[in-house]
Amino acid sequence: MELLDKQSIWQVRNSYLGVYVHFPYCFKKCDYCDFYSEGIGPSPANDEKSLFQSYQKEILERTKHFPEIKNRTIDTVFFGGGTPSKASSESWKELLGFLRSEFAFAEDTEISIEVNPEDLSEKLLEEYHSLGINRVNVGVQTFEPKGLEFLGRHYDRERYDSLVNVLTHSPIKRVGIDLMYGIPEVSQDSFYRDLNLFLQAGLPHLSLYSLTLEKGTQYSRDVTDHKKKEPEENIQSDILTNLPVLLKKHGYLWYEVSNYAKPGFESKHNLKYWTYEPYLGIGPGAHGMIEGHRYGNPRNSSLYQKKQTNTKYEPADPSTELSLTLFRLFSPFRYLDFIDAYLDAGAKDKYLRTIEGWEKKGLCSIESGVFQWKPAALLLLDDLILEISL
Ligand code: SF4
Structure with a gap:
């Protein structure tokens, strides 16, 4: 079996728990984005404090509904969004302290945060490192300004230019980026230029997604109105088949259909979703699966903060x-x-x-x-x- 000697073999694990926390605010809502997120510009969210209080309230209530989860050990925490790097490090520190006071943590717990390029700096990574965050993923998508414009993403040129260098010198070693292919304004050559930047830097994790057309997004409306082109299907299948070979040559394991990592650098948290392990999903728009039940939270931050925690649990x-x-x-x-x-x-x-x-x-x-x-x-x-x- 090819690569089996180097790859971990995933198996059923019964006594652990992951925690996902959704921070729904971003600098700008991207046109293709289907996640629950709101663009609020450069300022911090007005309701950051109350949102973080609501996270704690939800954690306590979910634990009341399923007291058995207290017997589990947390081994992954994932701060996602939205753009969690838009919240202050102090808020994440308090929330982590709260989780640690409520649950047992495994010694090697993976604590991840998603960072957007406009927030990435040496100082931010040092702060995260000091509060125990040990994995960082940056949503790059493309380094091509025309591509970012097509996607309706915020572009901070200086931060994009320094991004690879900042990640290469990060005190946090488990770092990765997301790249996207099939963007009409980005040629295949330009995609491979982006990929080469990643490979030359030797960063240990890469997520590669194709641009997709999701109903209800600005991008899908623009395609219907013939203002924008559909994702480039031909480029997509070409890239999809070439990448496993190319990345293997550079020492990356292809561990999930869209994810590559140097051995030992796989995302332990995302593996929980793929291997059916339970996780608490906290925050507006978050989903969770605990003790064989699934639930979802309202995709509206103020509603989430005002209402009682949703108790609609469906058997998985x-x-x-x-x-x-x-x-x-x-x-x-x-x-x-x-x-x-x-x-x-x-x-x-x-x-x-x-x-x-x-x-x-x-x-x-x-x-x-x-x-x-x-x-x-x-x-x-x-x-x-x-x-x-x-
Ligand atoms: S930054 Fe990410 S979460 Fe926010 S709108 Fe863009 S794609 Fe969506």
Whole structure:
């Protein structure tokens, strides 16, 4: 099994908990963005203090609804958004202190924050480092100003120019960037120039997403009104197939369909979503899965702060959900253990039959209870996942 000696093999883990906190404010709402976020310009959010108080209130209430989660150990915390780097470091420090006072933390807990380029500086990284944040991800998307303009993203030239240098000298070593491909104003050459900046700097983590057209966004309205072009499909499939080969040459593991990392630098928090581990989702627009139940919070910050914590819990449905997440992994995982832990007899049978069919077609390997996709599966992935989930 290729790369198996270097790659971690993901497995069922029963006693841990992740925490995701959604900070919904950004400098500017990007045209393509489908997350719950609000553009508020350069100033801090007026309601930052009360929002952080509401986070604490929600954590206490979710714990009341599911007291069993207190028996779990937190091993990942993820501050996402929106733009969490827009909130003050002091607010994150207090929230982390609160979480530490309420839960047991694993010694090597991964504590991540998403940072937007306009906020990134040596000083900010030093602050984060001093409060125990040990992973930083920067939403770059593209270094091409025309591309950023197409996306309707805020562009701070000075910060974009210094970004790679600041990350290279960061006191926090677990750093990564997001890049996007398929942006009509960005040529394939320009995309590879961006990628080369990343590779030359040797940063340990890369998320690569394609531009997509999401209903209800400004971008989708602009495409309908013929003001903007649709995402570049041809460039997308070209890049998608080239990247695994290119990044492997530079020592990166392709561990999830859109994510690459140097060995040991995978995002432990995002792996929870893909391996069906429980997580508390806190904040407006956040989703969570705890003790086999899913919930979602209102996508409105003031409503979130005013209303009682939403108590609508839906039982999770592993027979469908497991397929949608687990089979996005391109690194190996103990599929028999996942199937045994989460599926009933009928679903188990279907999973096993489908997986054997894939193996016969040369799409995956299954050895000693360990599953791994072969590269040939990449362009068929959405259809393959549908096969197993229906
Ligand atoms: S910065 Fe990120 S979260 Fe905020 S609007 Fe843009 S894409 Fe959405």
